[in-house]
Amino acid sequence: MRPALIIIVCLSAVRMHAQPLFTRMSEKQTGISFLNKIEEDDSLNVMRYEYLYNGGGVGIADLNNDGLDDIFFSSNTGSCKLYLNKGNFRFEDVTRLAHVGGNGTWCTGVSMADVNGDGLMDIYVCHSGKYDDPIKLCNELYICQGIKEGIPVYKEMAKEYGLDAPGTQSTQAVFFDYDKDGDLDLFLLNHPTTPITLISIPARPVRRRICTSETACSARTGTPPAIFNLQT
Numbered sequence: 001m002r003p004a005l006i007i008i009v010c011l012s013a014v015r016m017h018a019q020p021l022f023t024r025m026s027e028k029q030t031g032i033s034f035l036n037k038i039e040e041d042d043s044l045n046v047m048r049y050e051y052l053y054n055g056g057g058v059g060i061a062d063l064n065n066d067g068l069d070d071i072f073f074s075s076n077t078g079s080c081k082l083y084l085n086k087g088n089f090r091f092e093d094v095t096r097l098a099h100v101g102g103n104g105t106w107c108t109g110v111s112m113a114d115v116n117g118d119g120l121m122d123i124y125v126c127h128s129g130k131y132d133d134p135i136k137l138c139n140e141l142y143i144c145q146g147i148k149e150g151i152p153v154y155k156e157m158a159k160e161y162g163l164d165a166p167g168t169q170s171t172q173a174v175f176f177d178y179d180k181d182g183d184l185d186l187f188l189l190n191h192p193t194t195p196i197t198l199i200s201i202p203a204r205p206v207r208r209r210i211c212t213s214e215t216a217c218s219a220r221t222g223t224p225p226a227i228f229n230l231q232t
């Protein structure tokens, strides 16, 4: 192959790889302005709460049954936000009308599922955070009460469904039929309730151990993962 032809082939290859796979959509284009803002101070920082930057969560599902996927964002320090998909990459903030702003405590993962099987998607929001009060660590379950003028309206019912899990430091949940009885069950992932301190770090290296059973993991983490069997 002649040198000039080799150069052309190489340049073509570079050009092909330079093609972006995704297009970033701006706030101005989408109408989505959600920001998970975390400000550290002397009482709340990563040295006092090592899970500070685990993040919030995002859930995507068609919540008003119009064929378009909608987006729910959970927030660590502010209000959660629900944006309805209006088509052509335009979204509308309906948080206030949908009653899904949250209880004001530290939110983490978001899961979408039709928990009560009525054909309307529901929203489960995990909570963790640096709180001594176990009530402030309760997870939230938003059950859809119906769709009014295109907007899904929710009621928080975690306690009624036995899914508030007070005192747990929950990171993420997933709904699936664990025991194959036709009802959705919930697997809940929690992080340790005891902080990692310099005192708890061993002075010399130890052999890495792998949890081989729930009991072994529980002893290490303090809060084991949990499976809730829903009775619907």
Ligand SMILES: [Ca+2]
Binding pocket: 061, 062, 063, 064, 065, 066, 067, 068, 069, 070, 084, 085
């Ligand atoms: Ca929709």
Ligand SMILES: [Ca+2]
Binding pocket: 113, 114, 115, 116, 117, 118, 119, 120, 121, 122, 143, 144
């Ligand atoms: Ca439902």
Ligand SMILES: [Ca+2]
Binding pocket: 176, 177, 178, 179, 180, 181, 182, 183, 184, 185, 229, 230
């Ligand atoms: Ca089940």
